[in-house]
Amino acid sequence: MSILVTGGAGYIGSHMVLSLLEHDHDVVVLDSLVNSSLEALRRVESITGKSLRFIEGDIRDRELLDRLFAEHNISDVLHFAGLKAVGKSVEQPLHYFDNNVSGTLALCQAMEAAGVRRLVFSSSATVYGEVGTMPIHEGLPTGTPTNPYGRSKLMVEEVLKDLVKSDSRWSIALLRYFNPVGAHESGLIGEDPNDIPNNLVPFISQVAIGRREVLSVYGNDYPTPDGTGVRDYIHVSDLVDGHLCAMQAIARQPGIGIWNLGTGQGYSVLNMIQAFEEASGRDVPYNIALRRDGDIPECWADPSKAERELGWKAKRNLDAMMHDTWRWQVNNPEGYRS
Numbered sequence: 102m103s104i105l106v107t108g109g110a111g112y113i114g115s116h117m118v119l120s121l122l123e124h125d126h127d128v129v130v131l132d133s134l135v136n137s138s139l140e141a142l143r144r145v146e147s148i149t150g151k152s153l154r155f156i157e158g159d160i161r162d163r164e165l166l167d168r169l170f171a172e173h174n175i176s177d178v179l180h181f182a183g184l185k186a187v188g189k190s191v192e193q194p195l196h197y198f199d200n201n202v203s204g205t206l207a208l209c210q211a212m213e214a215a216g217v218r219r220l221v222f223s224s225s226a227t228v229y230g231e232v233g234t235m236p237i238h239e240g241l242p243t244g245t246p247t248n249p250y251g252r253s254k255l256m257v258e259e260v261l262k263d264l265v266k267s268d269s270r271w272s273i274a275l276l277r278y279f280n281p282v283g284a285h286e287s288g289l290i291g292e293d294p295n296d297i298p299n300n301l302v303p304f305i306s307q308v309a310i311g312r313r314e315v316l317s318v319y320g321n322d323y324p325t326p327d328g329t330g331v332r333d334y335i336h337v338s339d340l341v342d343g344h345l346c347a348m349q350a351i352a353r354q355p356g357i358g359i360w361n362l363g364t365g366q367g368y369s370v371l372n373m374i375q376a377f378e379e380a381s382g383r384d385v386p387y388n389i390a391l392r393r394d395g396d397i398p399e400c401w402a403d404p405s406k407a408e409r410e411l412g413w414k415a416k417r418n419l420d421a422m423m424h425d426t427w428r429w430q431v432n433n434p435e436g437y438r439s
């Protein structure tokens with residue numbers, strides 16, 4: 102049996118594929134390469150010494166999906182494919198809903214037709230919206246995401262919940278990621294943003310290597326210890342381990358499982374700058390800018406449900422996240438184009 106990884110050439114997906122191969126799974130990757138490079142998968146093969154099957158295509162292409170399920174004996178689907186740039190989702194809502202929501206519908210329809218009913222979905226802490234008290238646990242109601250990207254994640258969660266209600270043979274994990282950062286310890290694969298990075302850690306890292314001059318810190322007047330935004334940063338390799346545990350859990354028990362994947366520890370923007378400077382030995386010049394639209398002051402997980410039910414806990418600390426990011430950046434100053 103094989104595992105289908107949609108979006109497997111992307112940042113998190115490529116780390117997932119690497120881990121699956123290391124655990125002796127057969128892997129089929131479906132990716133349109135709209136935000137990724139095949140080079141990531143070549144490197145995964147070279148690190149593991151194992152090969153995978155790659156299909157270039159779109160999750161919205163139902164005929165392609167039907168062919169894929171007919172040709173490969175798929176047991177589980179890990180569904181990473183999606184567009185994730187918050188700002189672009191505001192400019193192009195139809196494109197985002199089509200890709201993220203219609204794409205997932207097409208995937209689930211093809212799975213249903215093929216009798217494959219185990220799915221792990223990449224959701225996001227953004228589905229909680231703005232929460233009054235920290236940490237965030239899964240028992241809280243979902244809130245109002247502040248942008249179409251976030252709403253697309255919430256819509257897909259609702260669709261998947263209804264699907265499980267309609268047919269108890271489905272087994273679905275909704276994994277709500279907090280802030281994935283870091284890179285594989287080899288320094289050979291990592292996050293490779295196409296454009297100017299939206300996210301904090303890739304931006305800091307590009308400032309440290311000299312690709313960008315200065316970091317803008319979006320607001321220092323939040324009600325947080327140092328006034329800057331606080332988030333729960335989680336090492337991508339820990340995140341991937343969480344998926345392996347979730348796959349086992351949904352194989353044991355059908356239904357829907359919702360789990361936060363975070364560390365339970367919040368760090369401010371200034372904490373992150375300092376930690377990166379220590380790990381890299383470089384200065385990260387910054388200035389204080391206005392708050393970014395749609396940002397919340399703080400967000401960190403209560404990860405105890407995942408520990409209790411999946412036997413999973415994040416192991417890597419902030420220092421490891423920063424060192425691994427820096428190793429990837431130094432080895433690949435221009436990302437996969439280096």
Ligand code: NAD
Nearest residue numbers: 108111112113132133134135136137159160182183223225
């Ligand atoms: P990424 O952009 O690096 O990877 C997504 C992959 O999906 C890319 O390789 C892209 O080419 C592919 N893709 C996009 N649309 C596709 C389509 N229609 N058909 C086939 N392939 C398609 O992003 P990532 O950071 O690896 O994120 C993976 C998933 O996790 C996404 O669904 C994202 O929304 C979710 N997520 C990410 C974060 C984060 O901060 N990175 C946080 C929460 C949730």
Ligand code: UFG
Nearest residue numbers: 225226227278279299300301304317318319330331370396
């Ligand atoms: N920040 C800066 N300067 C930057 C970039 C970010 O100060 O150049 C700050 C932000 O204001 C925020 C923190 O750094 O306080 C983290 O910002 P990110 O953009 O890295 O992450 P977010 O928490 O805003 O968003 C991330 C993902 C979203 C996801 C959300 C909730 O990018 O996709 O987490 O899970 F929806």
